[in-house]
Amino acid sequence: MCKVMIIDDESAIRKLLKITLEKEDLGLDIVGEAASGIEAINTIDNYKPDIAFVDIRMPFMDGIEFSKLAIKRYPRLKIIILTAFNDFEYARDCIGIGVCEYLLKPIAREEIRETLTKLMKEIKMEKKEEEWEEEIEGSSNSIAKIKEYIVINYQNPEINLSSIAQQYGFNPSYLSRMFKNKTGIGLNDFLTQYRMEKAISYAKKGKLMYLTAKEVGIPDPNYFSKCFKKYTGKIYSDYSRSSLFE
Amino acid sequence: MKKHMVRRIKNWFSSQKLKGKVRYLFLGIIGLYITLFIFIYIFFIRKSMLDYTLESNYNTMISIGNNLNSEISTINSMSKLLTADSNINTYLLKDKPGTRYSHNAITSMYDITNTFNYVSSVYLYRLDGRYVHITNGITIVNQYILDEEEWFREIANARGGYILGVNGRGAFFRKSGKPLVSFMRIINDIETQEPIGLMVINLSDEILNDSYKDMTSNDKQFYYYDKNLKLINQIIDSKLESEIVINNKLFDQKTIGSLWNEKILSYYHIPNTPFIIAGIEKMSYMHIIPSEATWIIVLLIMLTIISLILIGLFISVYITTPIERLVQSMDIAKRGWLRRVSLKLPDDEIGHLKNSYNNMLVAINQLINELLENEKSMQKAELDVLQEQIKPHFLYNTLDTIAYLALKESSEKVYDSIETLGNFYRRFLSKGSKVIPIREEVAIVKDYLKLQKLRYDDIIQDEYDLCEDLLDVHVPKLILQPLVENSIYHGIRLKGEKGLIKITVCQIDDFIHIVVYDSGVGMNKEQLKQIMQDNNKSFGFKGTIERIRYYYGKEDVFEIKSEEGLYTQIDLKIPL
Numbered sequence: 001m002c003k004v005m006i007i008d009d010e011s012a013i014r015k016l017l018k019i020t021l022e023k024e025d026l027g028l029d030i031v032g033e034a035a036s037g038i039e040a041i042n043t044i045d046n047y048k049p050d051i052a053f054v055d056i057r058m059p060f061m062d063g064i065e066f067s068k069l070a071i072k073r074y075p076r077l078k079i080i081i082l083t084a085f086n087d088f089e090y091a092r093d094c095i096g097i098g099v100c101e102y103l104l105k106p107i108a109r110e111e112i113r114e115t116l117t118k119l120m121k122e123i124k125m126e127k128k129e130e131e132w133e134e135e136i137e138g139s140s141n142s143i144a145k146i147k148e149y150i151v152i153n154y155q156n157p158e159i160n161l162s163s164i165a166q167q168y169g170f171n172p173s174y175l176s177r178m179f180k181n182k183t184g185i186g187l188n189d190f191l192t193q194y195r196m197e198k199a200i201s202y203a204k205k206g207k208l209m210y211l212t213a214k215e216v217g218i219p220d221p222n223y224f225s226k227c228f229k230k231y232t233g234k235i236y237s238d239y240s241r242s243s244l245f246e
Numbered sequence: 247m248k249k250h251m252v253r254r255i256k257n258w259f260s261s262q263k264l265k266g267k268v269r270y271l272f273l274g275i276i277g278l279y280i281t282l283f284i285f286i287y288i289f290f291i292r293k294s295m296l297d298y299t300l301e302s303n304y305n306t307m308i309s310i311g312n313n314l315n316s317e318i319s320t321i322n323s324m325s326k327l328l329t330a331d332s333n334i335n336t337y338l339l340k341d342k343p344g345t346r347y348s349h350n351a352i353t354s355m356y357d358i359t360n361t362f363n364y365v366s367s368v369y370l371y372r373l374d375g376r377y378v379h380i381t382n383g384i385t386i387v388n389q390y391i392l393d394e395e396e397w398f399r400e401i402a403n404a405r406g407g408y409i410l411g412v413n414g415r416g417a418f419f420r421k422s423g424k425p426l427v428s429f430m431r432i433i434n435d436i437e438t439q440e441p442i443g444l445m446v447i448n449l450s451d452e453i454l455n456d457s458y459k460d461m462t463s464n465d466k467q468f469y470y471y472d473k474n475l476k477l478i479n480q481i482i483d484s485k486l487e488s489e490i491v492i493n494n495k496l497f498d499q500k501t502i503g504s505l506w507n508e509k510i511l512s513y514y515h516i517p518n519t520p521f522i523i524a525g526i527e528k529m530s531y532m533h534i535i536p537s538e539a540t541w542i543i544v545l546l547i548m549l550t551i552i553s554l555i556l557i558g559l560f561i562s563v564y565i566t567t568p569i570e571r572l573v574q575s576m577d578i579a580k581r582g583w584l585r586r587v588s589l590k591l592p593d594d595e596i597g598h599l600k601n602s603y604n605n606m607l608v609a610i611n612q613l614i615n616e617l618l619e620n621e622k623s624m625q626k627a628e629l630d631v632l633q634e635q636i637k638p639h640f641l642y643n644t645l646d647t648i649a650y651l652a653l654k655e656s657s658e659k660v661y662d663s664i665e666t667l668g669n670f671y672r673r674f675l676s677k678g679s680k681v682i683p684i685r686e687e688v689a690i691v692k693d694y695l696k697l698q699k700l701r702y703d704d705i706i707q708d709e710y711d712l713c714e715d716l717l718d719v720h721v722p723k724l725i726l727q728p729l730v731e732n733s734i735y736h737g738i739r740l741k742g743e744k745g746l747i748k749i750t751v752c753q754i755d756d757f758i759h760i761v762v763y764d765s766g767v768g769m770n771k772e773q774l775k776q777i778m779q780d781n782n783k784s785f786g787f788k789g790t791i792e793r794i795r796y797y798y799g800k801e802d803v804f805e806i807k808s809e810e811g812l813y814t815q816i817d818l819k820i821p822l
Contacts, residue, residue, distance in 0.1 A: 010643060010701050016650035057639070059739055084639040105642040106649065208811040210741045210767055221742020237743065 002120050003031045005049035007040045007066065008082065009058045013107075017053060020109055026116055037061030038157055038220035041069065042227075045161035045172060045188055049077065050123050051116070053103075056083040056090050060220040061157070064090065068097050073162040076126060078119045082107075142168055143182045146175075147190070154194050155217045161187050196231040199224070203240040212236070265566045272554045279550055283543065296501070296529065299510060303499055303525065306461050307514035310468065310523050313457040314516055317364065321429050322408060324362045325447060328370075329433045331358065338372055338433060338443040348378045355380050364453040366426055367418075370433075371444040384421040385448065391417040392444070401430050401444065410519055412472045414446050425451050425478050451479040458523065465528040471513075473520035490524050501529075568596045576603065624796045627789035628680075628724065641667075647700050666696050676723050684751055684760065685717040687726040691749060694727055698734055706738060709748040716751050716758050721820055722797045728786030729762040729816050737766020737814055753822070760818040769808040777806070787816075794818065 004021065006014045014033050021028055032047035034040035036058050044052075052070065056063035067079050081094050081102035094102060101115055146164055153159050164187065165172040179187040195216040202212040213224035228236045259267065328334055337343050337351035351370060359365045359380065367381035375392050379385075391397060397417070401409055413419045414428035429447040434440060458468040470478040475492055489502055492513045499512035508529035515522050568591050575587040586604040591597040644667055652660045670693035676682050688710065695708045730747060738745030750761040769777070777787060794803045798821055808814040 010647065011703050012647040012650040012701060013643065016646055016653065019650070019653050059735075084642045105639075106645040208741075209743060211811060213742065221740070225742050 001027055001029050002051055002123055003047065003049045004028050005032045005034065005040070005044065005047050005052045006030065007034045007037065007052060007058075007063075008055035009035050010055075011035065013055070013082075013105075017107065020107060020112060021116075024109065024113055024116075026113065026120070028116065028120075034223075036220040036223055037063070037066035038218055039223035039226075040066060041158060041160050042188070042192070042218070042223070044070070044074075045176070048173075051078045051080065051119055053080050053082055056081050056094075056102075064093050064097065067094065067099050069158055069163075071098050073160075073166060076123075078123065080115060080119070142170075143179060146179070146187070147183075150191050150194055153217075154191065154198070155215065157217045157219050159191070159217070192227055192231065196228060199228055199236075200232065200239065203228075203236055206240050209236045209240070263566075264569060265562060268558055268561050268566065272558055275554060276551060279547060283547070296508075296510075299527065299529065300499060303510065303512045303527070304497055304514075307497060307512060307523060307525065310458045310461065311514060311516040311519075314454070314521070314523075315518055317453050317457065318410070318429070318519065320362065321364070321447060321449065324358060324365075325408065325429060325431055325445060327358050328355065328368070328445060329431075330436070331355075334370060334433075335436065335442070337370070337378065339435070343372070343376065351378050352380055359447075364449040364456075365447060366420070366450040367448045369418075369446040369448070371446075373441065373443060381448075382450075385418050385426075386421060388417045398444070402432050402441065404431065406432065406434055410521075412476075412478055414448065417446065418448055427451065427453055454479050454521070467526050469524045469526070471522040471524060473522070475522070478521070486526060490526075492522055492524065564592065564594070565596065568592065572596065572600055572603075579607075620796055624793055627793045628722075630786075630789050643701060644697050647697075651700070663697070663700060666693050669693050670697060674724070674727075680723060681720040682723045683718050683720055684758070687721060687723070687760075688712060688717070688749060688751070690724070691726050691730050694730060695747065702734075702739065705744050706734060707744060707746045709746060711748065711750040711752070713752045716753055719758060719820075719822070721758075721760075722793050725790050725794055725818065726760065726762065728790045729818075732787055733762060733764035733766060733814065737764040737768070740767045741765075741811075756822050758820040758822055760820060761815060762818075763813060763815045765813050768810045768812050768814050770810045774806065774808060794820070 006017050008014045008017070014035075018030050018033070021030060028051075031049055032043060034043055037054075038060050040052075040054075041061075054063040054067055054070075058066075063081055063083075067081065070077055070079060078101065079099045081099055082105060083090065083102055084105045094100075101119065103111055103115060146168060149164065149167070150159070161176055162172045164170075165175040168175070170178075176187055179185075179190070183190065185193070195218060198216045199212050202215060203209075207215070209225060209228075210221040213219055213221040216224070218224040218227060225236055228234075228239075232239060259270065262270065331351075331354045333347075333350040333354040337347045340347055355368050355370065355378070359368055366383065367379060367385045369377055369379040369387070371377040371392060379387075391414070397415060400415075408429055408431040411428045411430065413426050414430065418426055418428065420426055427449040429449060431445055432441045433443040433445055435442045454470045462468060469480050469482055469490075471492065472478055477487070486509075489509075490511055490513065492498075495515075497512070497514045499510060501508055501510050503509045510527045510529065511524070512527075513522055513524040568589075571589055572587065572591070575589055578585055586607050587600050589600060591600050644663075648660060648663045648667070651663055670690065673682075673686055673690045673693065676686065692708070692710075695706060699706050726749070730749075733745075733747050738747070746763070746765045748761075748763040750759070750763070752759050752761075791804055795801060800821070803819055805817040805819065806815070807817070
């Protein structure tokens, strides 16, 4: 089974793609969706996809930027760029950064099948050679350093489990497990928690949501609001409004 | 009718080319000159000449009469010498004059008459009818003339004086037919004073001819009439003779004939004679006018014509021909070639005209280029907007959205979406016209927003506040949609919250205000400054403003207000 992640800012297209892939029955598992590159960076470590569909045009972090990061952090990740024909200039950049598959919109099932079949073969070959997980020992005092790193860099939207793991020479899964063992909370959750606490303090000051989002390293306000709601159980605007009246 | 003619001539003249006008003007001037000359000639020169001729005629006539009378008094003297001659008296007094006496008388007559002119023959009659004579040429004598009492009495009644008559009043005539002027008198005895004879001196008509010889010329002829108004010595055109009417006045004259063939007829009763002298003079003005004057007039006319021709040449060389060439060159512009005239023209007003024309052409070409550039950039801006929307991105994404709807939602919703998409593109292309009513602009935006709402999960709320009266005003097409697109992508979507887009169309003073408001992230001052810069990504805005500016020919067509994090409002001011 190959794990697939769909990153597109239009929910209808994500859903369409999902339905299409399910109907094709290629032995794929759609493990996750993201409505922006920012969301994807924050969630990709949870899904660990083999293949990612990435829309080339997205706000806050477009498909190219995301792909650059992703290729650096997940060398085995197969990226399929979704593009409309007139974005060809854009698409050429993809070749420059090592992405070699792209699909033209509107989506044609035939093309999807061909591309996916080809990629799945490649993935099978690679998986035989080495496993996704590879344990690397790390010292426990690294945890404090990592926490410090997060406190310093939480505003950088590009950091996530993988980037931190890479930074400190850990295998991401290992780091995740180790971090949870030592601290009782996942690294990603820790990062989000830190960001949300910051956000709450901004919200209390009545700062506009999109600015707060940018401030705490989740410049996609849509994803930010999702995280905020999940974390606090409240809508940001409610939070900031109620805090204004206090 | 007259007015009509004048107008026609006027129209004809003004329709002539400049060259033709100058030509006709010169012809007119030359004609006027000649007419004026003729007029002056007729009414001034002719009149004075005629007066002069008429006056001199009388003197001429008197002088002819004097000539004749002086000759006749010479003859009278001669006749006295004859009557006093002893041989003649002897012949007349002798009862029976023998051959000797008559011979003596003839000798005396020869001797005396020899020295006098004009004497053709002399007849000396005794009262008994015998006579002696001397003659030059053959003279036929009426033998019985002395028996005619009346003839004799008339001479006798002169009482020692003489009487004159033509051909001795019927007593003589020459065989040659030439008339004779007879000088006749009674001879009285010196002592008794009783008539003893009769003397007739026949004079040749030379005496008459010589009296006017000095006065005749080709144009002036004289004729003698006797007291019976019979022409004496000459032959005359019968038509002309009928014109000569002589009455009892001593002197009279009149003019006959037309302007160019004028004759003056005159007559004069010569005193102491039974003769009337008549004169016919042809008025020959060319003779009267001195030839020098004629030459001067001809010269003046020639000079005038030459100077007119010179002026004409000057006008032709320096004015009409350059203008004609200029016009020919300028005519090229008619065919749409705004090319400058490259002629070599004198550096005068016409040269300046050419330069001005060329300068004008340069200016026109510049203007055309400017217009062309403006038109080009306007079209480019319009095309950019079209491309931005027609580009597959919007269409393909929308199609995918609709594809999803088809799989998951009701067919009603799919139908609705496809209809909206169709409507949007139909209006968007708007049959290629450049301007469309505001109503259509709003409809495009409504469809557009409907489709965008499908794509972006209802993050957009739209509101419209439209003044119905203004919706049929035409504006350049697609000025609203690019602004709304900016509101979505650069305003609302970046905010992560549901946003409002409000379109307002209203009138303030003489302007239609089309306002696009969005509650998006807004702009800070720097962004506001950058929005009109060329390298700005949201060229939809810049292109739209440029098009409105160009279309209405004014710079001040919009106002932009924004507060960071709160809203952006673009207010288009369209002149009514």
